[in-house]
Amino acid sequence: MWVSITSHEDKIAHLDACTDETFTYAELQDKAVRCALWLQKQRIKCGDVISVCTSNHPNSIVPCVAAAYVNAIFNPWNEDMDLPTALHVLQLTTPKVIFCSEKSVGVILKAMKEKNYNPMVVIFGNHDSAISLSDILRNCNNAEAANFRYVELDDVKKTACIMHSSGTTGMPKGVELSNHTMLLMKDNSTLDMTNVPTLWFSSLYWISGVMLNVKAISQGATVILYSQFDEDMTCQLIEKYKVAVLFLSSSMINRFVRAGYVKKYSLNSLKVILGGGAIIKPKVQEELRHCLPHVQILQGYGMTEVGGLITCQLPNHKDGSCGIVAKNVQIKIMNPESGKVLDPNQSGEIWIKSASMMNGYYRNPEATKSTIDEEGWLHTGDIGYIDEDGELFIIDRIKELIKYRGYQISPGEIEGVLISHPAVLEVAVISIPHATDDEHPLAFITKKPGAKETEQDLIDFVAKNMMDHYKLRAGIIFLDAFPYTGSGKIARKDLKEISKKLF
Known part of the structure; x- marks a missing residue:
C-alpha cells in the first residue's frame, strides 16, 4: 500500500460527488x-x-x-x-x-x-x-x-483485517483475513481500474468494499464517492464523471436495470459492470446487456471467508453464470449426504480451497472447525453446479431450500420466474410452516412504478410457468421497499419476522 x-x-x-472536492x-x-x-x-x-x-x-x-x-x-x-x-x-x-x-x-x-x-x-x-x-x-x-x-x-500470514460475515442468520462472525489475502486481492486480475474513474456503493463493511479499495490503491484509480445507491443518481454520476467501472450488488443491479433510468442516459464512458453478493438472474443480465450493449456485464461469486472472488465471468460467458474458477482457487461440487464429488451439471454443495482463505473465525474455533474440514475444504452452504464448460451456476443456500411434501424447492428458481415478469422490480421467496405439507412458499415483491398487476395475477404467472409444487401456496406480500442487511443483501430474517406476524 x-x-x-x-x-x-x-x-x-x-472525488466526493456531494461537494466535487x-x-x-x-x-x-x-x-x-x-x-x-x-x-x-x-x-x-x-x-x-x-x-x-x-x-x-x-x-x-x-x-x-x-x-x-x-x-x-x-x-x-x-x-x-x-x-x-x-x-x-x-x-x-x-x-x-x-x-x-x-x-x-x-x-x-x-x-x-x-x-x-x-x-x-x-x-x-x-x-x-x-x-x-x-x-x-x-x-x-x-x-x-x-x-x-x-x-x-x-509474518505475511498475520491477520490484517477482521471482516464480519453478513449475519443473514444470527449474529455476524468475525472473519480473520491475513496480509497475504490482501496481497492476493491486490494482484487479482479480474477488474482493471487503472487510471479510470470507478464507482461503487459498498462500504468497508462489505468484502467488496475492502477489495475494491485495495485494488483502486494498487492501480491508481479515481474513486467517485457517493454513499447511497439511487438508480437515477447512479446514471447521473456515470455521465458527469465519465465512470468506466461500476460495481453493484445483485440487488442494486435488479433495481438499476428495472427502474428504467438506464434507457434515458447514453452512459458512453461505462466499460464494465461487475455484480455480486447474491444470484443475478439470467433475465436481469440479459436485460442489462440489451440496454447497455457496449458494456461488459460480469457476475462474480465470492465470500468474505475467502477474501473476495472465487469465480468471475468473462465477456463470452452465459447469462446467469458466475463464470469460471479464479486463480489460486479450487472448487468441487459435493453430495452432502454421500460425500461424493458430483459430475458436471449435477447440483450439490460448493466446496472451496483457496490461497486467500481466512485464518479462521475470530475467537471462535468451533465455527471455524464446522466450516473448514481437516483437508482444508471450506463448505460454503451454497447449492450449485458446474456445467460442461466449467462455468459455475448458483441455485440457492442449503438453509433456504423449502420442503414441500418431500420436494425440495429452491426459492431462487421461483424468484427467477417472478423477476422475468415486467411488473416485478425485486423479489424474495421464503418458507411458511404448514401443518400437513411441511412448508409453503411465500413471495415478497416490490412492483415497478405504475404496475397494476394484482397478487392473483402473479400467483397465476408462477403456476403457469412452473411445476405444481412450486406454486405460491402462501401467497404474495407487496412491499414499498425491501429491508437489507449491512452487506446489501435482502434481509430474509426480517422478512421471516414480517411473515410471523401475518401467519
Missing part, C-alpha cells in the same frame, strides 16, 4: 501517516484491533491504511447496526480505538456504556464525547510525518 500510494502521488484518489494519493498518504503516528502515540501495536464504522467518504479508508502501517488489525463495522449488533461486535473484537461517523456514534457510545468498556472513540465530524479525526490530523508534527516509516511485517 505504501509503495502504491507513493507511486500514484499526483493522481486523484477520491478532489483528493490526491499524496494527500491520502499524508492523512494515513498522521493517523498512524497518532495510533503509535496511543501505544497501538501489532495485533491490536482498530474498528471503523462509517459510510464511504474521502477519509473512511484513512484509519484502515494507518492500521496497516503500524501492523494493527482493522475491523469494519456496519454503520446502520442496531444496539444488539453493536454490543456483539464490541464484545467480540474488543477494539482499542473506534473510528465512527456522526450517524453511528450514538449506538456505539450506548454499547460501550452497557458493556462498561472504554476504547478511544474518534469521529469523522464532531461530537462532544469523541476525538475529531480532523484534530488528530491537524495536530501532528510535520517533521515527524516527513520521517515516518511503516512498521515492517514479520
Whole structure:
C-alpha cells in the first residue's frame, strides 16, 4: 500500500460527488501517516484491533491504511447496526480505538456504556464525547510525518483485517483475513481500474468494499464517492464523471436495470459492470446487456471467508453464470449426504480451497472447525453446479431450500420466474410452516412504478410457468421497499419476522 500510494502521488484518489472536492494519493498518504503516528502515540501495536464504522467518504479508508502501517488489525463495522449488533461486535473484537461517523456514534457510545468498556472513540465530524479525526490530523508534527516509516511485517500470514460475515442468520462472525489475502486481492486480475474513474456503493463493511479499495490503491484509480445507491443518481454520476467501472450488488443491479433510468442516459464512458453478493438472474443480465450493449456485464461469486472472488465471468460467458474458477482457487461440487464429488451439471454443495482463505473465525474455533474440514475444504452452504464448460451456476443456500411434501424447492428458481415478469422490480421467496405439507412458499415483491398487476395475477404467472409444487401456496406480500442487511443483501430474517406476524 505504501509503495502504491507513493507511486500514484499526483493522481486523484477520491472525488466526493456531494461537494466535487478532489483528493490526491499524496494527500491520502499524508492523512494515513498522521493517523498512524497518532495510533503509535496511543501505544497501538501489532495485533491490536482498530474498528471503523462509517459510510464511504474521502477519509473512511484513512484509519484502515494507518492500521496497516503500524501492523494493527482493522475491523469494519456496519454503520446502520442496531444496539444488539453493536454490543456483539464490541464484545467480540474488543477494539482499542473506534473510528465512527456522526450517524453511528450514538449506538456505539450506548454499547460501550452497557458493556462498561472504554476504547478511544474518534469521529469523522464532531461530537462532544469523541476525538475529531480532523484534530488528530491537524495536530501532528510535520517533521515527524516527513520521517515516518511503516512498521515492517514479520509474518505475511498475520491477520490484517477482521471482516464480519453478513449475519443473514444470527449474529455476524468475525472473519480473520491475513496480509497475504490482501496481497492476493491486490494482484487479482479480474477488474482493471487503472487510471479510470470507478464507482461503487459498498462500504468497508462489505468484502467488496475492502477489495475494491485495495485494488483502486494498487492501480491508481479515481474513486467517485457517493454513499447511497439511487438508480437515477447512479446514471447521473456515470455521465458527469465519465465512470468506466461500476460495481453493484445483485440487488442494486435488479433495481438499476428495472427502474428504467438506464434507457434515458447514453452512459458512453461505462466499460464494465461487475455484480455480486447474491444470484443475478439470467433475465436481469440479459436485460442489462440489451440496454447497455457496449458494456461488459460480469457476475462474480465470492465470500468474505475467502477474501473476495472465487469465480468471475468473462465477456463470452452465459447469462446467469458466475463464470469460471479464479486463480489460486479450487472448487468441487459435493453430495452432502454421500460425500461424493458430483459430475458436471449435477447440483450439490460448493466446496472451496483457496490461497486467500481466512485464518479462521475470530475467537471462535468451533465455527471455524464446522466450516473448514481437516483437508482444508471450506463448505460454503451454497447449492450449485458446474456445467460442461466449467462455468459455475448458483441455485440457492442449503438453509433456504423449502420442503414441500418431500420436494425440495429452491426459492431462487421461483424468484427467477417472478423477476422475468415486467411488473416485478425485486423479489424474495421464503418458507411458511404448514401443518400437513411441511412448508409453503411465500413471495415478497416490490412492483415497478405504475404496475397494476394484482397478487392473483402473479400467483397465476408462477403456476403457469412452473411445476405444481412450486406454486405460491402462501401467497404474495407487496412491499414499498425491501429491508437489507449491512452487506446489501435482502434481509430474509426480517422478512421471516414480517411473515410471523401475518401467519
